[in-house]
Amino acid sequence: xxxxxxxxxxxxxxxxGLLLGGAAGLGAAAAIGIDRAVxxxxxxxxxxxxxxxxxxxxxxxxxxxxxxxxxHATFYGFDLLDDVDREGLRRMMRLLTDDGARLTQxxxxxxxxxxxxxxxxxxxxxxxxxGPEFVRRxxxxxxxxxxxxxxxxxxxxxxxxxxxxxxxxxxAADDPLTVSHASRMLLKDVRTFASLRWTQKGFRRAHGSxxxxxxxxxxxxxxxxxxxxxxxxxxxxxxxxxxxxxxTGGTGLVIRRIDMDLEGWDEIDRPGREQSVGRTMGTGxxxxxxxxxxxxxxEAVNEFGFPIIADYAHVRRARSDNPDEVIFRRAYNYEGExxxxxxxxxxxxxxxxxxxxxxxxxxxxxxxxxxxxLNLWTTPVGSSVFAIPPGCSEGGYIGETLLx
Amino acid sequence: xxxxxxxxxxxxxxxxGLLLGGAAGLGAAAAIGIDRAVxxxxxxxxxxxxxxxxxxxxxxxxxxxxxxxxxHATFYGFDLLDDVDREGLRRMMRLLTDDGARLTQxxxxxxxxxxxxxxxxxxxxxxxxxGPEFVRRxxxxxxxxxxxxxxxxxxxxxxxxxxxxxxxxxxAADDPLTVSHASRMLLKDVRTFASLRWTQKGFRRAHGSxxxxxxxxxxxxxxxxxxxxxxxxxxxxxxxxxxxxxxTGGTGLVIRRIDMDLEGWDEIDRPGREQSVGRTMGTGxxxxxxxxxxxxxxEAVNEFGFPIIADYAHVRRARSDNPDEVIFRRAYNYEGExxxxxxxxxxxxxxxxxxxxxxxxxxxxxxxxxxxxLNLWTTPVGSSVFAIPPGCSEGGYIGETLLx
Numbered sequence: 001x002x003x004x005x006x007x008x009x010x011x012x013x014x015x016x017g018l019l020l021g022g023a024a025g026l027g028a029a030a031a032i033g034i035d036r037a038v039x040x041x042x043x044x045x046x047x048x049x050x051x052x053x054x055x056x057x058x059x060x061x062x063x064x065x066x067x068x069x070x071x072h073a074t075f076y077g078f079d080l081l082d083d084v085d086r087e088g089l090r091r092m093m094r095l096l097t098d099d100g101a102r103l104t105q106x107x108x109x110x111x112x113x114x115x116x117x118x119x120x121x122x123x124x125x126x127x128x129x130x131g132p133e134f135v136r137r138x139x140x141x142x143x144x145x146x147x148x149x150x151x152x153x154x155x156x157x158x159x160x161x162x163x164x165x166x167x168x169x170x171x172a173a174d175d176p177l178t179v180s181h182a183s184r185m186l187l188k189d190v191r192t193f194a195s196l197r198w199t200q201k202g203f204r205r206a207h208g209s210x211x212x213x214x215x216x217x218x219x220x221x222x223x224x225x226x227x228x229x230x231x232x233x234x235x236x237x238x239x240x241x242x243x244x245x246x247x248t249g250g251t252g253l254v255i256r257r258i259d260m261d262l263e264g265w266d267e268i269d270r271p272g273r274e275q276s277v278g279r280t281m282g283t284g285x286x287x288x289x290x291x292x293x294x295x296x297x298x299e300a301v302n303e304f305g306f307p308i309i310a311d312y313a314h315v316r317r318a319r320s321d322n323p324d325e326v327i328f329r330r331a332y333n334y335e336g337e338x339x340x341x342x343x344x345x346x347x348x349x350x351x352x353x354x355x356x357x358x359x360x361x362x363x364x365x366x367x368x369x370x371x372x373x374l375n376l377w378t379t380p381v382g383s384s385v386f387a388i389p390p391g392c393s394e395g396g397y398i399g400e401t402l403l404x
Numbered sequence: 405x406x407x408x409x410x411x412x413x414x415x416x417x418x419x420x421g422l423l424l425g426g427a428a429g430l431g432a433a434a435a436i437g438i439d440r441a442v443x444x445x446x447x448x449x450x451x452x453x454x455x456x457x458x459x460x461x462x463x464x465x466x467x468x469x470x471x472x473x474x475x476h477a478t479f480y481g482f483d484l485l486d487d488v489d490r491e492g493l494r495r496m497m498r499l500l501t502d503d504g505a506r507l508t509q510x511x512x513x514x515x516x517x518x519x520x521x522x523x524x525x526x527x528x529x530x531x532x533x534x535g536p537e538f539v540r541r542x543x544x545x546x547x548x549x550x551x552x553x554x555x556x557x558x559x560x561x562x563x564x565x566x567x568x569x570x571x572x573x574x575x576a577a578d579d580p581l582t583v584s585h586a587s588r589m590l591l592k593d594v595r596t597f598a599s600l601r602w603t604q605k606g607f608r609r610a611h612g613s614x615x616x617x618x619x620x621x622x623x624x625x626x627x628x629x630x631x632x633x634x635x636x637x638x639x640x641x642x643x644x645x646x647x648x649x650x651x652t653g654g655t656g657l658v659i660r661r662i663d664m665d666l667e668g669w670d671e672i673d674r675p676g677r678e679q680s681v682g683r684t685m686g687t688g689x690x691x692x693x694x695x696x697x698x699x700x701x702x703e704a705v706n707e708f709g710f711p712i713i714a715d716y717a718h719v720r721r722a723r724s725d726n727p728d729e730v731i732f733r734r735a736y737n738y739e740g741e742x743x744x745x746x747x748x749x750x751x752x753x754x755x756x757x758x759x760x761x762x763x764x765x766x767x768x769x770x771x772x773x774x775x776x777x778l779n780l781w782t783t784p785v786g787s788s789v790f791a792i793p794p795g796c797s798e799g800g801y802i803g804e805t806l807l808x
Contacts, residue, residue, distance in 0.1 A: 050610075071610065113625070113669070114685075116686065175609055176475070176608075177607065177737065180623065180739050187742075196742055199742050200741075203584075204580075204581065206475065206526060206579040206581075207611070209582075209611070217521060220518065333584070336741075
């Protein structure tokens with residue numbers, strides 16, 4: 001083995017040379033710039049581990065939207081540097097597209113300093129989004145009318161440090177080290193074009209820890225996201241994908257950082273919690289009976305004539321008869337590092353995709369803002385809106401429909 | 405279904421009553437205090453998901469030490485409140501033992517407000533540790549000589565907010581939501597006895613994303629922990645388990661928060677990195693050849709007579725001929741939320757178990773402090789030492805050998 005290693009691997013020749021210099025050799029090592037031996041995952045049709053599973057990067061739509069939610073996601077919001085123009089945006093997006101295509105397939109980034117960390121794709125998806133300023137710099141006439149900060153809601157306590165942003169990268173995978181490594185490579189690509197404004201790390205249940213297809217429970221213990229268009233359906237396509245100009249095949253993304261008052265929630269017992277949501281905690285079924293996916297009966301009254309699902313219940317307030325008012329949620333839990341044992345720093349990175357934010361998300365949120373018992377324990381502290389451009393083919397790049 | 409739900413579940417009767425009160429009913433709900441229906445995982449010998457897997461809570465030793473490292477771990481350091489005496493410590497440890505035994509087996513905590521979140525144990529372990537002040541309050545004569553802050557090292561840049569602490573809880577599982585929920589229940593148990601001093605969240609590769617038994621790669625891309633006693637061996641038992649009085653069957657834990665300068669590391673190319681560690685980046689084999697687990701040949705020289713593994717290489721500096729100077733490492737990566745795209749906030753929660761910190765950990769760290777090329781890119785910013793009491797049997801409690 002010893003001899004093999006010293007003769008088979010070309011980099012050892014260079015290393016030997018470097019050893020002559022002792023500690024001083026490190027400088028020389030940095031200067032020489034030897035080709036890195038990049039190893040790739042063994043290709044197999046039947047992955048032995050879920051870490052080998054990949055999601056396609058190229059396609060009509062970007063990945064990370066209709067993709068079954070991975071266990072971990074980090075959202076990065078950036079401010080563009082002042083001197084970055086349309087040509088700069090194009091260069092940035094070509095660079096990011098190239099590394100995104102590599103990393104998601106388990107291959108090292110172009111200038112990957114830790115190529116071995118790229119070998120576990122674990123369904124990695126990398127999704128790019130454009131804020132209002134990004135689109136303005138590319139083409140001032142191309143800004144969709146809804147691509148702007150949301151209207152103010154009375155429940156909002158927004159912090160600028162969790163809000164807005166010119167550019168978004170969503171990095172999601174079933175392995176936290178994969179998210180970490182991919183993020184690092186992408187942040188290096190971005191740093192000459194933009195500065196990081198905020199980072200939001202989210203988690204869901206681990207890959208394989210629960211049966212597939214269960215609705216996520218949030219930190220309140222609620223089944224969260226029961227009513228959600230299913231990828232692959234006509235409804236999903238209509239709700240999510242834009243048909244509008246350069247954004248055709250893309251979508252709109254609302255990210256809201258929602259602080260959840262876990263201590264306040266603790267003071268409410270189970271029936272109180274179920275009333276405020278309009279669903280049972282155990283199965284997520286509507287309070288009017290049935291199973292999780294059954295329709296609530298908003299007309300049902302109890303023996304005294306009072307509605308079983310109260311006027312203030314979240315499930316009633318979130319619902320609309322207007323078929324335009326539907327969104328696709330792909331939320332993550334977050335939990336910051338706590339400062340004290342008694343005040344949580346936790347909640348939800350609420351992420352909702354829809355073709356038109358003004359028509360779909362805003363009226364729902366306005367109704368919830370007016371009345372929703374859950375507002376007592378939830379406070380939006382961050383809010384951003386991004387246009388998510390369509391996908392691209394091999395050889396193309398994400399954003400080309402706007403930037404070319 | 406509808407009728408079943410309304411008649412089978414006793415809590416619906418109460419809920420109905422509450423509905424009469426509308427919004428005001430929530431206050432009443434909180435006051436009534438209805439028994440919570442706690443569902444438990446289906447028992448099965450062949451878990452369908454890895455979320456159903458459990459680690460035993462009771463035993464000679466606490467779990468979370470010899471346990472194969474889970475994907476996620478959070479370490480909580482606490483300061484005891486001033487008025488907590490020996491009797492208070494005993495009450496706290498009985499409470500925590502009870503909830504630890506429940507949660508690790510996939511059962512809800514005693515006062516669990518979200519019992520459904522407890523249903524995915526995912527190999528949850530909960531491990532308790534005592535700082536110097538904890539043991540002093542229990543019995544001033546029982547403090548092991550090594551249970552004190554480590555000696556100062558020249559490389560240290562310790563921040564009090566990441567250091568010391570009177571009490572430790574390590575919560576580890578293969579599912580991040582499991583860690584989150586269990587932590588919340590345990591923090592509630594602790595809050596009348598201690599205040600939270602620091603929280604350190606760590607991650608490794610996801611459960612099942614890589615083949616079992618691989619050495620972890622850290623954020624530098626290095627295989628980290630190659631030389632580590634294997635649980636179940638005579639060496640492990642000798643290195644880890646104390647034979648000393650109340651601590652017999654327990655151990656000592658050093659936690660060091662080590663900032664890793666990923667930007668500086670980026671400037672070093674692959675041969676330079678390999679020289680500073682003394683191992684190849686790809687396979688983790690010693691630079692003198694072979695495979696990861698082969699012994700380095702510290703005597704080997706190149707054709708010009710220079711040592712192949714340099715004097716400053718980490719692998720050489722960490723090694724000792726003294727059989728006492730061995731530790732068991734169980735480290736996690738950490739990554740805080742970055743403020744800018746160019747400065748990482750990442751590194752390692754270095755956790756090392758050994759029976760005697762002064763005899764085992766300190767001399768190794770002193771040697772690394774004197775000379776270790778890796779010191780250029782790593783900075784300890786936090787440091788704590790805890791005595792980890794032995795395990796207990798059902799009916800007993802963790803800490804009973806000190807507190808009874």
